[in-house]
Amino acid sequence: MIPDQFLDRTRGRISTFFGEGIVAHIPFAHPVCDALAGMAGDASDAAGARTHRGGTYVCMEGPQFSTLAESRLYRSWGMDVIGMTNLQEAKLAREAEICYATLALVTDYDCWHPDHDHVTVEMIVQNLLRNAETAQRVVRALVERLPADRACGCATALESAIITRPDAVPPETKRKLAPIVGKYLD
Ligand SMILES: [Zn+2]
Numbered sequence: 001m002i003p004d005q006f007l008d009r010t011r012g013r014i015s016t017f018f019g020e021g022i023v024a025h026i027p028f029a030h031p032v033c034d035a036l037a038g039m040a041g042d043a044s045d046a047a048g049a050r051t052h053r054g055g056t057y058v059c060m061e062g063p064q065f066s067t068l069a070e071s072r073l074y075r076s077w078g079m080d081v082i083g084m085t086n087l088q089e090a091k092l093a094r095e096a097e098i099c100y101a102t103l104a105l106v107t108d109y110d111c112w113h114p115d116h117d118h119v120t121v122e123m124i125v126q127n128l129l130r131n132a133e134t135a136q137r138v139v140r141a142l143v144e145r146l147p148a149d150r151a152c153g154c155a156t157a158l159e160s161a162i163i164t165r166p167d168a169v170p171p172e173t174k175r176k177l178a179p180i181v182g183k184y185l186d
Contacts (some may be wrong), residue, residue, distance in 0.1 A: 001104040004032050005056040006087045010061045015091045021170040023163040031090045035098035035152040040101045043141035049134050055080035057147050059087035071112040099154045105131035
């Protein structure tokens with residue numbers, strides 16, 4: 001599955017490059033790069049994988065798996081897949097103006113499905129090994145499809161996102177964030 005939305009159920013994870021004397025609010029209504037996600041879908045098809053394009057990924061804190069009540073709640077909210085990673089990197093990628101998409105290789109039905117066993121580490125590892133082989137084929141097919149130039153908006157996500165005046169940003173913050181914001185603060 002290639003999600004196009006995320007829901008944050010994490011607590012206190014570092015989710016931004018900003019804050020130390022510089023304020024920025026990037027657009028995040030559409031957290032995934034459409035262009036990259038489309039290419040990932042095509043690559044997945046080409047690799048012969050069963051592909052679901054679009055859907056919402058709920059990112060839970062973990063490390064414990066969901067309770068039955070949580071699992072049912074997420075389904076009632078219309079969530080499609082659940083995991084413990086992905087969301088923070090999507091936010092950081094957008095702030096760094098990097099195109100981002102997720103290949104979500106599903107391992108289990110969490111704990112809500114009456115006809116499937118509840119999720120265990122053993123189940124995840126078995127399916128994960130199978131999924132890893134699929135993922136390698138998809139990534140191989142995806143790399144061939146990547147264009148030399150980007151036509152999406154990811155490359156300019158920060159253009160009108162920085163609120164702090166350049167002369168008010170502390171020098172140390174400027175130095176640390178130079179690879180990301182340098183071109184906007186000069
Ligand atoms: Zn992009």
